[in-house]
Amino acid sequence: MTHFVLVAGTWLGAWAWDEVAAELREAGHDVHALTLSGLAEKQGMAAGQQTHVQDIVDEVEHLDLRNVVLVGHSYSGVPVGQAAERIGDRLARVVFVDSMVPVDGESALSGWPSDDVRQSIADNDGFWMPLDTDDYVGQGLTGEQIARIVSGSTPHPGATATEPAVLARPIAELPATYIKCLLDGEEPMDAVAEALKSDRWELVRMDTGHWPMFSQPRQLARILHESATRP
Template sequence: MTTYVLVHGAWHNGQAWHRVTPLLTTAGHRVLAPTLTGHGDQFDPRAGLETYVADVVRLLVEEDLTDVVLVGHSYAGLVISSVANDVPERISHLIYLDAMVPVHGETALDVMPITRVLVDSAAQSGTPDRVPPLPELPAPHGLFGVTDPDDIAWLRSTLVDEPIRAYEQPVRLDNPAAAGIARTHIHCVGFEPDGITRRPVDDPRAQVWELRSGHDCMLTVPADLAALLLKVA
């Protein structure tokens, strides 16, 4: 049995994995999909990257989890990187799912410079402490790659604003023990919006896979994603 911990990205919450979780559990594995602080029913302007890292580390410690396959979607690439830095002994595999991949000391603004537009826009609004979810785009991009009207309605009901601190706090990647953790990158391809660029993977030890899907592949192609997670881990 493998233990998967699935970490959602910005604006989302743990419900985002509801189509993937049963596929992994049916295959005989344990799955935890936490909702990070401020992403449930109540926005928390004090939360940020360090809060989210503490959320996941606390889960691993309290549940006494080891040999964990830690999956981070989108922004959560920063979260899982920092979690691995803090408790590398508990993690067997890092999976970056269409995710930001930082180096030591970087913020989300460094990894994905287009996020600066979101932060600057928030600063000019009446709520400068938060960034609202991205708007729906014309097909085929939809809302984070989701185009089915019912799925869009459900997804929109789960999204919350993201605190500015999440974009401004840097990752800490100064623990050499984390370097030995296996890594896989899954890139969602075929439906990339203009202006979104992905860093090339320059780690020769890492696996790189492609999944034909929009960004929120856990909602649009859950069976394909689950099969890939089972295959690579």
Template sequence: MTHIVLVPGFWLGAWAWDDVLDPLRSAGLDPVPVTLPGLAPGDDVAAVRRADHTRAVTDVLDGLDGEVVVVGHSGGGAVVGEVLDRRPDRVRRAVFLDSGPLEDGASLALDLPDDVAALDLPAWDELQAAGSSLDGVDEAGLARFRRLAVPHPARVAREPVHVTDPRRFDVPVTAVCTSVPSQMLRSVAGGGPPFHTELGRYDVTYVDLPTGHWAMFSRPADLAAVLVEEARRD
């Protein structure tokens, strides 16, 4: 059995992956969607730190037998990058869905004021203006997104990533490019500002799946097919 651990991005819980679970199971995979600390209704958001998110995913890996593929969407990609650093021998492949791993010391929102405890889901036009395309998500999908989304722990966004083990680069990765085409992503994968990604240091397979930022909402069947193919890739 190959387990495929699904790590969502900002404001999302395990529910975000609902529409891809059945196709993954039908293909013989064991999907394990994750709700990170602070992302369940009623969680103490202000107390959650970046290390809590990384630890939550490594705990999931430690409880699984068999091969593991880890998928990180959006801000979840930074978490997956740290998971590869902590468990390089445990992950068969990592998949970055419209995301990527951050280099050591980088942050998703370094300038976020210290007195901000949580980040609310912005208005749709603010998300679009910030580059998070909603293409392909219908009105029902947007309504569900808005209804189920919860504030994201600000410290997770503000605190820097810590990665030190060079063995993380031995893990093969796939970059699934949805709102940003692979040709563009390749051009910025080498690191440095403004994105501070270390994606270019990995052995990367690039896959284009043109849609918006939230492919699990806009093209769930096609996304599941990509994840199946990548989970089986040698």
């Protein structure tokens, strides 16, 4: 049996995966959607980037999961990528869903124009504040889906985005699938493009926006199911 551990991106909790998790369970998989420290029902918990890495490692080790597919969306690709390295032979594959990827010594905000995000964190007592409704327009989402995301979002602990990643080896050495959501830009970030040169990585494109767990949950679940069969 494949054990999926699903980790949503900035501002979101385990609830964001409800529809995808249901599809994967129907396909016979074991699924664990994880809320990172400081978010959703875990608001108020202090968190830096390594806290989030440890959240993921602890989920795998405490449940004694093996044949694990770690799935990271958006920001969470950074802690998921580090956790994938640390769980060793428990890992079957890591799937990055339109996400950032960790680069040793670099933060989640490195490699893209993020001065406004850094300023927002400084202006909001160390938190990266959620987006407004208008920010989700053009991402393949219905009004109802946008309302669900906005109502469920909580401020994101800023240190998790500004602290550096710690990797023992290049991320390209892990077996990985990268899902690029085309409404969020057709080309992956430079660090992703570099990793995709590895014969251990595959690229899958989805014709939707940055939040496919809401806009195309069934299609996303199918891709995750297929990733579980990759060598």
